[in-house]
Amino acid sequence: MTDFTRAFGREPDGAWAAPGRVNLIGEHTDYNDGFVLPLALDRRTLVTAARVDRASRTTVRSSREADPVTFAAATVSPGDVEGWAAYVAGVVWAFREAGRPVPDLDLLVQGDVPVGAGLSSSASLECAVAIALADLTDTSAEPTVLARLARRAENEFVGAPTGGMDQMAAMHGAPGRLVFLDTRSEQVELIPFDLAAHDLALLVIDTKAPHQLVDGQYGERRRDCADAAALLGVPSLREARLHAVEELTDERLRRRARHVVTENDRVLEVVERLRAGKDPRAIGPLLTASHESMRDDFAITVPHVDVAAETALAAGAHGARMTGGGFGGCVIALVEAGDTERVGEAVAAAYAERGWEPPVAFTAVASAGAGRA
Numbered sequence: 001m002t003d004f005t006r007a008f009g010r011e012p013d014g015a016w017a018a019p020g021r022v023n024l025i026g027e028h029t030d031y032n033d034g035f036v037l038p039l040a041l042d043r044r045t046l047v048t049a050a051r052v053d054r055a056s057r058t059t060v061r062s063s064r065e066a067d068p069v070t071f072a073a074a075t076v077s078p079g080d081v082e083g084w085a086a087y088v089a090g091v092v093w094a095f096r097e098a099g100r101p102v103p104d105l106d107l108l109v110q111g112d113v114p115v116g117a118g119l120s121s122s123a124s125l126e127c128a129v130a131i132a133l134a135d136l137t138d139t140s141a142e143p144t145v146l147a148r149l150a151r152r153a154e155n156e157f158v159g160a161p162t163g164g165m166d167q168m169a170a171m172h173g174a175p176g177r178l179v180f181l182d183t184r185s186e187q188v189e190l191i192p193f194d195l196a197a198h199d200l201a202l203l204v205i206d207t208k209a210p211h212q213l214v215d216g217q218y219g220e221r222r223r224d225c226a227d228a229a230a231l232l233g234v235p236s237l238r239e240a241r242l243h244a245v246e247e248l249t250d251e252r253l254r255r256r257a258r259h260v261v262t263e264n265d266r267v268l269e270v271v272e273r274l275r276a277g278k279d280p281r282a283i284g285p286l287l288t289a290s291h292e293s294m295r296d297d298f299a300i301t302v303p304h305v306d307v308a309a310e311t312a313l314a315a316g317a318h319g320a321r322m323t324g325g326g327f328g329g330c331v332i333a334l335v336e337a338g339d340t341e342r343v344g345e346a347v348a349a350a351y352a353e354r355g356w357e358p359p360v361a362f363t364a365v366a367s368a369g370a371g372r373a
């Protein structure tokens, strides 16, 4: 008997999955019309679902939650559903708002994307639901269209003021590829990223420092960026030039804008080096510079992530940086393939010395985007 059958006492119509992501570089640039370079993880959220033809309620269960949540697909609106199920209800709502059919469903959520670690578990759930709904209703499953609907759920239903990187990574990810996204044009280019061929690995260190997007700090950074762009007289920080930024008299806004402008340059530089087929070790210093910029100018790192990045570098990583929204979450380190354990252990030892909860380290492999499971 499958988990779905046990949960709902019937057979499912299908199963769909979407991945979490790590961002290689390009942080807090997505809502500034800039560039990002994430990869889809091999950790996925799985959604198994069946249409409910004669009832008027959707029932959502999660393997991580004791109780189901129910709502009516035909009427559910922002504010009606909160917590984990809001990511499901939000996508249903966004589909309805876009004029697409929204049947009621029995829906089971499972998966292995760590929650609250800055690996976009929420975007992976949204995108898994989006692809399930598109498939079940035989409507467009074009990845960028679904990513937009998933982001609308996050912004307007859940109320997290994010950019669109995570949903685009979950929809467009591909094995052995980075998703190079111009967030202004929504143009995607898949960049080969075969670290194993160079005896390298991308180590992800979950610092276990809690990470939250709905709290105020993320929104504050967004507002600072908008204010800096307004002072500079440009539509977004994408258009800002460094020399003009350096002349801003408000120190906080100057630092925030400097991070975004230099981070966009670093993304383009990384893409250029990888496109040219250079040894990926050459991108290490750019990753580290990105971390320093997030620490010193954007002020979104915390001691747990700084210690993880510094320790990984001291243990021989070619580059290390926090990935994701910030204030906790994960650090990535570019390391020799044979060094993953040693670097992970060095970070664990540094945490133990400080009496911190042990971090969890794993290797990221660029994997497929959302699809039928």
Ligand code: GAF
Pocket: 023, 026, 027, 028, 029, 030, 031, 162, 163, 164, 165, 166, 213, 324, 325, 326
């Ligand atoms: C979070 C957001 F959801 C993204 O849109 C992006 O802004 C990221 O933080 C920072 O780069 O993951």
